[in-house]
Amino acid sequence: MASTVASYRINYTSLVNLLLFLSSLLTASSDLSFNFYAGSCPVAEFLVRNTVRSASSSDPTIPGKLLRLLFHDCFVQGCDASVLIQGNGTERSDPGNASLGGFSVIERAKNAIEVFCPATVSCADIVALAARDAVEAAGGPVVEIPTGRRDGKVSVAADVRPNIIDTDFSLDKMIDAFSSKGLSIQDLVVLSGAHTIGASHCNAFDGRFKRDSKGNLQLIDASLDNSYAETLMNQCSSSSSLTVSNDPETSSRFDNQYYRNLEAHKGLFQTDSALMEDDRTRKMVEDLASDEESFFERWRESFVKLSMVGVKFGEDGEVRRSCSSVN
Structure with missing residues (x-):
C-alpha cells in the first residue's frame, strides 16, 4: 500500500x-x-x-x-x-x-x-x-x-x-538550430527520441561508410557498433535509396529503446551518436535510457514546445x- x-x-x-x-x-x-x-x-x-x-x-x-x-x-x-x-x-x-x-x-x-x-x-x-x-x-x-x-x-x-537539421550535424550545430527555435538542449535530447519510430533512406547516413574499389561498403565511423554497422552495410549495399528502420530493436513502437540503442553505439545517424559522445548530453541519454516514464513525461513537455x-x-x-x- x-x-x-x-x-x-x-x-x-x-x-x-x-x-x-x-x-x-x-x-x-x-x-x-x-x-x-x-x-x-x-x-x-x-x-x-x-x-x-x-x-x-x-x-x-x-x-x-x-x-x-x-x-x-x-x-x-x-x-x-x-x-x-x-x-x-x-x-x-x-x-x-x-x-x-x-x-x-x-x-x-x-x-x-x-x-x-x-x-x-x-x-x-x-x-x-x-x-x-x-x-x-x-x-x-x-x-x-x-x-x-x-x-x-x-x-x-x-x-x-x-x-x-542534417543528419551529420555536430552537437554544437544542433544546439544552435534548436536554440534558434526557442528549444533547449534538453528538448534536443528528448525530441531526438522521435527516432524510436520511423525509417530512413540509406543515403541519410552514408557518410558513416565509404565504398572500396569493388563497390563494397566499409565502415569509417568508429563511433558505430561494428555488428550494427555490418547489418546496415548489408541492407544498403545495393542501393542508397533503400530504407532501414531508425530503431533496429522496436521499430514500430514509441518507447525509450532509442536511448538504449545509443548506449550500445547503435544510433543510426551521426547526430544520434553525437548525443552519447558529448558530456553535455550523455547523462541525459543515460537517464532516459533507464526510465521510460521519465522519457514520456519529458516528451510531453518538449513536444508541446x-x-x-x-x-x-x-x-x-x-x-x-x-x-x-x-x-
Missing part, C-alpha cells in the same frame, strides 16, 4: 508540474487554448485521431512519417502547415523535403473535418494533432496540446536548407480550404 501511495504522489506531482508548465506556455501564446474548437468544431480532434489510427493500422510507417512532418513544418516558418503547400518553389518541392510522407493522412483528416465544420480548423492544427496522435498510436504517451494555430500564406523552398514554435495568429495566417494550397 505504501509503495502504491508513493507512486500516486509521484504521478500527481508530475501532472501538476506539467499543468503549470503548459499554463506558462499558454500565457506566452494567449491565442492558443485547450479545446479551442469546443464550440466551433467539437469533433475536430476525434476526426484527426480516428484518421491517424486508421491509417496507422494499415501502414505501420505512418506514425513516423507524421511525426517527421511536424518537425519539418515547425523548423521552417514555424508550425503553420507551410510544408504542405504544393507548387514550384515551395518548401515541399525542396530536395530536403523529398522524403517526407504522411501528406495524404493530413488531407483525409482535413476533408473529414470540412464536412462537419467548413473553413474552421487550420491545417497547422491538424498537422500538430496528427503528430501527437501518431505517437499515441505507436504506444507512446497521451499528450494534450493547445490549438488555435493559423495556416501560413508563404512557403519558399529557399527557407528549407538553412533551417532543417515544439508544436508552438513560430505559430501564427489572426491576419498573419488563415484557415485554408485545402491544405495543399493557400486560399
Whole structure:
C-alpha cells in the first residue's frame, strides 16, 4: 500500500508540474487554448485521431512519417502547415523535403473535418494533432496540446536548407538550430527520441561508410557498433535509396529503446551518436535510457514546445480550404 501511495504522489506531482508548465506556455501564446474548437468544431480532434489510427493500422510507417512532418513544418516558418503547400518553389518541392510522407493522412483528416465544420480548423492544427496522435498510436504517451494555430500564406523552398537539421550535424550545430527555435538542449535530447519510430533512406547516413574499389561498403565511423554497422552495410549495399528502420530493436513502437540503442553505439545517424559522445548530453541519454516514464513525461513537455514554435495568429495566417494550397 505504501509503495502504491508513493507512486500516486509521484504521478500527481508530475501532472501538476506539467499543468503549470503548459499554463506558462499558454500565457506566452494567449491565442492558443485547450479545446479551442469546443464550440466551433467539437469533433475536430476525434476526426484527426480516428484518421491517424486508421491509417496507422494499415501502414505501420505512418506514425513516423507524421511525426517527421511536424518537425519539418515547425523548423521552417514555424508550425503553420507551410510544408504542405504544393507548387514550384515551395518548401515541399525542396530536395530536403523529398522524403517526407504522411501528406495524404493530413488531407483525409482535413476533408473529414470540412464536412462537419467548413473553413474552421487550420491545417497547422491538424498537422500538430496528427503528430501527437501518431505517437499515441505507436504506444507512446497521451499528450494534450493547445490549438488555435493559423495556416501560413508563404512557403519558399529557399527557407528549407538553412533551417532543417542534417543528419551529420555536430552537437554544437544542433544546439544552435534548436536554440534558434526557442528549444533547449534538453528538448534536443528528448525530441531526438522521435527516432524510436520511423525509417530512413540509406543515403541519410552514408557518410558513416565509404565504398572500396569493388563497390563494397566499409565502415569509417568508429563511433558505430561494428555488428550494427555490418547489418546496415548489408541492407544498403545495393542501393542508397533503400530504407532501414531508425530503431533496429522496436521499430514500430514509441518507447525509450532509442536511448538504449545509443548506449550500445547503435544510433543510426551521426547526430544520434553525437548525443552519447558529448558530456553535455550523455547523462541525459543515460537517464532516459533507464526510465521510460521519465522519457514520456519529458516528451510531453518538449513536444508541446515544439508544436508552438513560430505559430501564427489572426491576419498573419488563415484557415485554408485545402491544405495543399493557400486560399
